[in-house]
Amino acid sequence: MEFGAKIKVLRTENQLTQEQFASRLNVTRQAVSNWENNRNLPDLEMLILIARSFHISLDDLILGGNTVNNITEKLIQDGSETRRARFNMITTLIGAFLLFFGFACFFIKANSVEYIDQSGILHENFYLLPIGFFFIFTGIIVFLVIGINYVRELIKRKV
Template identity: 60%
Template sequence: MNFGQEIRELRKKEGLTQEQFALKLNVTRQAVSNWENDKNLPDLELLILMSRVFSISLDQLILGGTDMNNMTKKLVKDGQEGRRTQMHLTLTIIGAFLMVLGLACFVIKANSIEYIDDNGMLHENFYLLPVGYLLLVSGGLTSVLSAVFLYRFKKEQEKS
């Protein structure tokens, strides 16, 4: 049974019109009609409210039995999107942080004092240049990977 049928049966079981059902949930009658006709799906907060108001378990409301309905698929898809978005954000932040560290190495190198001591030894922070380049390249690659990851995710969404 799909989610629209589940909502319609719940409403009829309670003996309510779409208008009365909508009033109990603080939504419009059109929203209820859209749910029942599978044109739209309620968000998770409304599902929890429905569960409480009509004393029905979330399992029964969402799953509607043993088969996956459109609401179950939506919740699974939303969870996957959330994880992917979080991964993209994390990779972007890491890439930006690495590039800032690389730039900081160049600034420190430019502002450090190089000198020759009494024994004729040159003292300079020569290691800051390769470390700075390494951090910049690593940050750039991480940012590119993040963009590729997001692009592939959007392509997958368009296919389904």
């Protein structure tokens, strides 16, 4: 049974109009109508409120038996999008940190003093150049990989 039909049956079993059902859930009558006509779906918090208000298990409300319906697909898709967004945010922060650290190495190298001590040994922090290049290169690679994955996901969604 589709989610809209499940909501309509639940409402009619409790002898409620769409307006009464909506006021019980603190939503508009149009929201209930959209749910019943499968135009849009409630979010997870609203599903929990419906289940508690009408003493129905979330399994029965969401799954409606053994078949996967549109609300189940939406919840699965929302979960995977949340994980993907969190992963993208973390990798973006890592890439930004790498770039910042690389530029910081160049800044320190440019503003440090090089000198020759009394015994004729040159003191300079030359090691900051390859470290800076390494961090900048790694940061750029991270951003390229994130960008390619993002574009690939956009193309996949459009197809």
